[in-house]
Amino acid sequence: MPLFAVIAKEPNNSRIEKLIADCYPENNHIKIASASWLVYEEQKGMPQTIHNKIFGEGNNKETYLIIPFDAYWGIHSNDVWNWISSKGL
Numbered sequence: 001m002p003l004f005a006v007i008a009k010e011p012n013n014s015r016i017e018k019l020i021a022d023c024y025p026e027n028n029h030i031k032i033a034s035a036s037w038l039v040y041e042e043q044k045g046m047p048q049t050i051h052n053k054i055f056g057e058g059n060n061k062e063t064y065l066i067i068p069f070d071a072y073w074g075i076h077s078n079d080v081w082n083w084i085s086s087k088g089l
Helices: 014-023 047-055 077-088
Strands: 003-008 029-033 036-040 064-068
Touching: 003 014, 003 047, 014 029, 014 036, 014 047, 029 077, 036 077, 047 064
Parallel strands: none
Antiparallel strands: 003 036, 003 064, 029 036
16 A cells, blocks of 8 residues: 555654655645645565665664554545545545
């Protein structure tokens, strides 16, 4: 599954936000909450693949969770639904 959720412990973490933006062009990531993003990885991978791409191997300076995003339900902005839909989910 090429979609992953990146959830930071601290809200409005500008360092993580910049790292995600640097690794994933605007059309391949979207911020969904103050400490949460969805990223689209064009090549198949696991959460560790996403970690290595964003933070580098062995990095433990941030507190976060990366999980596959393969199903969803809820209420959010049309921008989020359209972005998810554009990625084939």
